[in-house]
Amino acid sequence: MADEDQRKHQSSLPAAASTTSDSRPPPPNPPPLFDPSRMIGIIRRKALIKDLAALYHAECLASCQELLQLQNKWEEVRHVQPHVDFKTPEDSRKETLRPRKRAKKTR
Template sequence: MAEEEKRASPEPPLPSPPESSSQPEHPPPETSTPPATFDPSRMIGIIKRKALIKDLAAAYHVECLALCRELLELQKRKDEPFLDTKATEDLRKETLRSSSKRAKKKR
């Protein structure tokens, strides 16, 4: 029976793995907030904020389009007198050119 007791004795413990110097001595501190879990009540708030942002963007878009139309109208009004004077000047130049130059021969 003494042999059975000797065999049943626990094996010597394995040596612990050597600590590598690449590991920091102090582990980084954990953040105070736990990882985010799914919360349906937060989703409702997110959806409401998203809808408000969409409404605000639509309002700004409408205002932007109105201002762009107004700017285009102002540009047209400003360019109208310039176009009229430019057209009359071009006509004068054309009449002067045609009278001073010889007519080209048609083939």
């Protein structure tokens, strides 16, 4: 019975080896030659990207301008009313912390 298992194993090895050598992937195709008609699409996409970048840049500039105006208003309010204590976001977070559910063990 062991002899039969060895024969099956030996007979399957050459078959597997022959299938791996026969199943090589075909060589890759050479890259296509330059096609000038494709340049039109490339140029159009490039123009669209430039337009989108310009719009995004304009939007960013508008947002920055708005933030600068808000900052200037904030500074004016601070100069007019210096005695008013404004809380920073970090301070307001500290006040709203809930107590722990479990107390820490002291060692």
